[in-house]
Amino acid sequence: MTRAVAGPRRPEPSRSGRRGLSLAGRSRAEQLAFLVPAIVFFALCFVFPLGYGVYMSTTDFTTGTFFTGKAPFVGLDNFADIFASPLLGKAVLNTVVITVVSVVVELVVGFALALHFNRRFPGSRWLPMLLLIPWLLPAVVVGTIWKWLLSGDGAVNDILHTLGLPTNAWLADPTTALWAVVAVAIWSGLPYWVTILGAALKQVPDEQLEAAQLDGAGAWKRLLHIVVPAIWPVISVLVVMSVIYTLLIVDLVLVLTQGGPADNTVTLGLLSYRSAFQLFEFGNAGAYGIVLLVISLAFAAVYTWLSGRRERSER
Amino acid sequence: MTAVPVSRRRRRRVGWLLTLASVAILVVYLFPIFWMLSASLQPGVTSANIEWVPPAPSLDGYSTVFEDGLDALRVSLIVAFGSVALTLVIAVPAAYALSRVRSRTVGVALVLLLLAQMIPSIVLANSFYAMFNSWGILNTYVGLILADATAGVPFAVIVLRAFMLRLDHDIVEAGKLDGLGPIGSLLRIVVPLSRNAIITAGVFTFLFAWGDLLFGLTLVTQDQMYPMTVFVYALTSSQVTSWAAVMAASLVASVPALIVVFAAQRYIKAGIAVGGGR
Numbered sequence: 045m046t047r048a049v050a051g052p053r054r055p056e057p058s059r060s061g062r063r064g065l066s067l068a069g070r071s072r073a074e075q076l077a078f079l080v081p082a083i084v085f086f087a088l089c090f091v092f093p094l095g096y097g098v099y100m101s102t103t104d105f106t107t108g109t110f111f112t113g114k115a116p117f118v119g120l121d122n123f124a125d126i127f128a129s130p131l132l133g134k135a136v137l138n139t140v141v142i143t144v145v146s147v148v149v150e151l152v153v154g155f156a157l158a159l160h161f162n163r164r165f166p167g168s169r170w171l172p173m174l175l176l177i178p179w180l181l182p183a184v185v186v187g188t189i190w191k192w193l194l195s196g197d198g199a200v201n202d203i204l205h206t207l208g209l210p211t212n213a214w215l216a217d218p219t220t221a222l223w224a225v226v227a228v229a230i231w232s233g234l235p236y237w238v239t240i241l242g243a244a245l246k247q248v249p250d251e252q253l254e255a256a257q258l259d260g261a262g263a264w265k266r267l268l269h270i271v272v273p274a275i276w277p278v279i280s281v282l283v284v285m286s287v288i289y290t291l292l293i294v295d296l297v298l299v300l301t302q303g304g305p306a307d308n309t310v311t312l313g314l315l316s317y318r319s320a321f322q323l324f325e326f327g328n329a330g331a332y333g334i335v336l337l338v339i340s341l342a343f344a345a346v347y348t349w350l351s352g353r354r355e356r357s358e359r
Numbered sequence: 360m361t362a363v364p365v366s367r368r369r370r371r372r373v374g375w376l377l378t379l380a381s382v383a384i385l386v387v388y389l390f391p392i393f394w395m396l397s398a399s400l401q402p403g404v405t406s407a408n409i410e411w412v413p414p415a416p417s418l419d420g421y422s423t424v425f426e427d428g429l430d431a432l433r434v435s436l437i438v439a440f441g442s443v444a445l446t447l448v449i450a451v452p453a454a455y456a457l458s459r460v461r462s463r464t465v466g467v468a469l470v471l472l473l474l475a476q477m478i479p480s481i482v483l484a485n486s487f488y489a490m491f492n493s494w495g496i497l498n499t500y501v502g503l504i505l506a507d508a509t510a511g512v513p514f515a516v517i518v519l520r521a522f523m524l525r526l527d528h529d530i531v532e533a534g535k536l537d538g539l540g541p542i543g544s545l546l547r548i549v550v551p552l553s554r555n556a557i558i559t560a561g562v563f564t565f566l567f568a569w570g571d572l573l574f575g576l577t578l579v580t581q582d583q584m585y586p587m588t589v590f591v592y593a594l595t596s597s598q599v600t601s602w603a604a605v606m607a608a609s610l611v612a613s614v615p616a617l618i619v620v621f622a623a624q625r626y627i628k629a630g631i632a633v634g635g636g637r
Contacts, residue, residue, distance in 0.1 A: 071459075072460075074456075074541040075456040075459055075460055076456070077541070078452035078453060078455060078456035078541070078545075079452070079453050079456050079457070081448065081449045081452065081453065082449050082450065082452075082453035082512070082516065085449050085508070085512060086471075086475065086512075088505075089483070089505060089506075089508070089509050089512075090475050090478065090483075090509065092486075092490070093482070093483050093486035093487060093490065094478065094482070094483075094486070096486040096489065096490060097482050097483075097485060097486045100485065100486065100489070105489070109489075110489075110492055157384070160377075160380070160381070160384075161381065163377055164374070165373075165374040165375070165377035165378045165381070166374055166375060166378045167378050167381065167382075168377070168378075168381070171378075171381045171382070171385060172381075173621075173624070174385055174389065175384075175385060175388060175389075176620075177389060177392060177617065178388070178389070178391070178392065180566070180613070180616045180617055180620055181392075181570075181613045181616070182569065182570035182571075182572070182587075182588050182591075182612055182613065182616065183570060183572060183588075184570075184572045184588045184589075184591050184592050184595075184609075184612070185395075185588075185591060185609040185612055185613050187595075188591060188592075188595045188605060188606075188609050189391045189392075189394065189395050189606075189609065190391065191595065192398075192406060192602065193391055193394060195406060197405075197406045197407045198406050199394060199406075199409075199411075231388075231391070288476075288477050291479075292479045292480065292481070294480075294481055294573055295572040295573055298572070298592075299572075299592060299595065313479060313481045316479075316481045316482070316485065317481050317484075317573070317577075320484075320485045320488070320577075321488075321576070321577055326485060326488075326489065329485050330482075330485060333479060333481060333482035333485055334482075336479050336481070336482065337478065337479060337482055340477045340478075340479065341474065341477065344473070344474065344477050348470075
């Protein structure tokens with residue numbers, strides 16, 4: 045993280061103002077007042093729901109609770125329940141596969157496309173903008189289009205058939221459904237990577253590249269030793285944000301497969317949704333949610349630790 | 360970046376080849392979107408007999424969305440713009456305060472904001488359902504706006520604060536000497552100076568709220584309060600509707616997001632880089 049340069053700092057007036065609050069005290073009060081709406085919002089929409097989620101995960105919270113107001117405390121029974129179910133392992137594995145594969149492919153292909161669009165040619169300014177469109181579509185639209193394209197008699201199979209390649213009902217076949225979901229997730233996420241990496245590439249100083257070229261460094265060498273280190277901060281932020289976002293994936297899976305066929309594409313988020321809003325077992329839903337939360341927070345903690353260590357070692 | 364100096368003519372030819380390659384990439388990549396448009400113009404076809412280019416384009420597919428989907432379109436617009444307004448009202452003053460304070464608590468606040476961004480919406484949705492039920496705001500604009508703002512607020516505070524750190528604080532102080540109160544100087548000085556960052560935060564909040572399926576699906580139980588995304592989802596899940604109607608609804612559900620982003624394009628260029636993975 046770079047620290048922005050602040051304007052010339054004024055000497056803080058002393059706190060000995062005689063009429064009530066000093067200048068510094070008054071501006072501190074103002075700052076606090078400016079933070080009040082945000083604090084209220086966080087308490088109401090983050091802290092309270094999170095606490096409530098933890099509470100629900102320890103009770104037998106069902107549809108009846110909404111009428112009787114009673115949710116018997118069951119301790120860790122919900123967790124015992126979901127850990128005993130074979131679905132949890134499957135969901136964790138699927139979540140990890142979707143996340144790792146799509147982030148790796150998006151990084152590699154996104155970088156290649158960003159390099160391509162970074163060269164100068166007629167249309168190089170506005171053609172990449174069109175590429176952003178898939179990322180702007182709501183997930184439900186992405187899912188709807190691809191559900192049809194990937195169906196047994198859909199357009200993807202038409203094209204494969206014309207090319208003489210094997211066809212399949214990609215989303216209905218238990219062995220291919222997860223990979224079809226991954227492919228669709230990549231399709232909708234990749235444009236963002238190309239856009240952001242493209243913007244970062246424009247910041248790489250030309251002089252450095254020219255100097256390296258004069259020293260006889262080939263294209264690969266320049267890429268690995270100048271370009272990648274220069275945009276590394278952007279890459280690391282993108283990777284972290286994408287991993288976290290992909291871990292939480294619910295809507296795309298819901299539209300494409302609803303977790304099927306035979307629960308082969310369930311993710312943690314989907315199981316939580318399914319428990320709460322299809323089976324009305326809010327206790328189990330809460331437990332799945334907590335597991336998901338712990339995984340994403342663990343990932344965030346590792347990231348914070350790594351970036352802290354790097355900053356320390358750079359000093 | 361070519362090593363050997365080449366004649367201008369040759370370079371131009373290479374340029375056009377690159378254009379050709381780019382167009383080819385785009386044609387393949389955007390094919391599903393062309394397919395959505397093409398299918399929306401072919402009512403009464405199934406996936407077996409659909410043509411790539413509509414032989415006799417018809418707008419009949421759009422009748423479903425413009426007869427039954429108008430409520431959904433209205434709900435989505437109100438909720439999306441409402442979330443943007445709520446997010447900015449909360450985030451602009453908070454970001455400004457956090458950009459001025461210099462103490463250890465700011466670091467803690469920033470970490471909390473990052474963590475808030477990582478909380479799965481499904482966890483929030485489960486709790487919101489129970490909370491909103493007891494507060495009586497299921498099936499209301501207020502409920503959906505509050506829920507969608509959870510995606511916008513942490514992001515907006517982070518982006519806006521990063522931008523406001525670079526503002527020249529002396530200008531704000533000068534405004535105070537001219538008799539502007541704290542809110543006056545925020546609205547008259549800080550907001551105009553931060554225009555691009557505010558537009559960026561607003562556009563991203565709009566995209567989160569507009570594209571949201573989960574909150575719409577869980578916090579709304581009455582047809583007339585479904586947002587556009589849930590309308591499309593319901594059409595997809597039902598067996599009877601024609602594909603032309605589904606694709607027409609999908610297209611209508613996508614256009615506002617595209618309009619907002621391309622209209623704000625020149626303001627958000629700088630901000631998009633900090634836009635996070637969503």
